[in-house]
Amino acid sequence: MKLVLSIVNHDDAGDVIKALAKNGFSSTRLATTGGFLMAGNVTLLVGVEEHLVEQVIGLIKEYCHSRKQIMPTNSEISYGYFPSAPIEVTVGGATIFVLDVEQVERF
Helix, strand or coil: CEEEEEEEEHHHHHHHHHHHHHCCCCCEEEEEECCCCCCEEEEEEEEECHHHHHHHHHHHHHHCCEEEEEEEEEEEECCEEEEEEEEEEEEECEEEEEEECCCCCCC
16 A cells, blocks of 8 residues: 655646546645645545555646746845745645655544
């Protein structure tokens, strides 16, 4: 048994969850926040047999897309913060971890 833990952009989460369910995979959705941009993410937990891991990853890849976003930046000068040129960053996509599950208990 494996646990597929994926961190996806909140804009993509609904489509990923629907695709997983349509293909017979149950998932648990956790609201999370990213560290760099402090943006809303969704962490999905999917427990599957080892031979189904690639199918789950394929669905996540199909429905998660990266996108460009303009972020304002600030510079600190001795008397306060002053705006500087905004920067373009890539957001979205997915980060996926596949973990071994030693034991499963259902009550």
